Amino acid sequence: MGAGHSHAGPATAPSPAAAVARRRATWILAAVLVPLGIVTLVAMVLLWPTGDRGDLKLANPYAVAQGVTIETGTVQQVMQSGCERGQQPSQCTIAVTQPDSGGAPVQVLMNPDVMVSHGVKPGDKVRYLNLSKVQQAQSQGASGPQPPSYVFVDFVRTVPILLLAGLYAVVVIAVGRWRGFRALVGLVGACVVLAVFVLPGLVEGKPPLLLALVGSIVIMMAVLYFAHGVSARTSTALLGTIFGLGVTAVLAAWATDAGNLTGVGPHDAASLVNLGGKLSISGIILCGLIIASLGALNDVTITQASAVWELYELAPHTPARKLFASALRIGRDHLASTVYTITFAYAGAALPILIMVMLYDRPLLDALTGSELVEEVVRTLVGSIGLVLAIPMTTAIAVAVVKAAGAARLEAREPGHAELSETR
Template identity: 25%
Template sequence: MNVLVWLAAILLILMLLIGGKKGARSFISLFLNFGVLLLTVLFMTDPNANPIILTLIACAVISCINLFYINEVNSKTITAFISTIITIGILLFFINIVAKNALIQGFGEEEVEELGVFSLYIGVDFAKIGASMIIMGTIGAITDVAISITSPMREIFNHNPLISRKDLFTSGLSIGKDILGTTTNTLFFAFCGGYLALLIWFKDLSYSVGEIVNSKLFSAEMISILYAGIGVALVIPIASWINAYFLVKTREKNKISNN
């Protein structure tokens, strides 16, 4: 417990020194997001609740916290929020299909021994739970990339107010290209770091490459990473187009009102 307190204190001090008030809000948002996730999990235990609907609501709330609470309500956060919701909506259709057909719901063989003393008949749809896990795994990366696109685009527009919508959109895509590779690699290495012990266990159990790839635990995490990567790739053109449209349209409205 002392280690957690000290690490949290160090994180808070660094965020205050570097980010100021925004750093303090970022630190508080960690606990707010944790509270949202905890409430979502509690509601998911109700057999009558739809896990996917609950997850979408949680993702919307998390996006609001990460965008509006930390960066306040402005054009870049509004367009980033809209882009995030649209991207999640597009992914949701495919996630629901893959989660059912890939049979990644429930627990893997490696977890059966630890769960043997518990009853698994708890009345919830594990296929929807699996889809919810994938959706929740994509929201952080998608929101991060969305604001990383809209924020510099706004700066470009402020420094060059006469820029055309096409050039502004192209600038957003150019920014996104630099983000795409690093973000997808970050997702992959996050998986490797979090599941390094599992990979070592697979080696000790003499799993073949085919058995590792077809393992439910491994497949579920890789599918989640791939969907997060797809979401990151999709949100770049979506955020670029919405932000370019919004900024140019606002400029045209201001011209009309001034005339």
């Protein structure tokens, strides 16, 4: 493997020249990242939400009137029963449910849409409205048919979702070990940044482009260093990620304006529009376009930085131009699969909309640029462009850093050791 790369003996200390070169590379990275980190933290402090949402309030969909309660229970039996819908008698689906609070089973009227799309079966946990107390107060002296006393609200999904989340954590930690655990903790931290900084900032009308960039850089700095350790390799990946974020932000800002992305198509977005206040739907779309690119950018930049380091360790005397070309070939293979991943992920999330658009029997170009799909199309294109450009940039930075750091070496491993040194 060449001088200085033996796996049999203890690791030798780098030569004075190599040590100086490594320190020089570290200082170069620090000279770029430390001021950037300080600026980002200052911007985060200046943009930090005050907590004042003004008059913006959205009714809780599970809020109930006085005397009405929401209860949970387990379905024991499903049957058909006669009922009235408007002026027409009809057949309704009734779920005989045992309340979790105890007592006799109750007959819960099921939502017809739920029965068509999914249905209900014995053993399902459901949440339902208990209208019995209100109806008893209103039925005194009233005549005619009474509305149902128990009405389906939603399924209780707590147990399966927690099991799935637990399985996810077990798999990640089992395969990734300590690094997998750190990645999960970093993911939790990223969600906290979104919840306490980005989302409240959007509600208060803070600049969405700055919110997205500052929040994304903070997330990437924390996640990358926490999950992968503080090293020149991680710093290189971070620089490539920030470059990709910058490209994505510029394209997202242009596409949101030039493409007239209003966001008024989906029901949830329309509900936000009607709230008024300082909330900007186009700003939410812009912020979403940037944040959506984080995962893929992190993936390709870490891979490219690692590829350059590994290639250099195998052949430390490789010229910079040849090293760049070799690593870029790896990046092209990764690029193709990542672009497919982004496209199929968005297509899967928008599958019901895709089916609706298909049934509209519209021209393909009209369908892709219509309000139903245009946001997904723009998100895919903007994220992919930032991703593509981040690959050669990260590769170039990694080659420059690894060359400046001198001949890298592998840490000598005793039998049973599984990982290479991260002190490169």
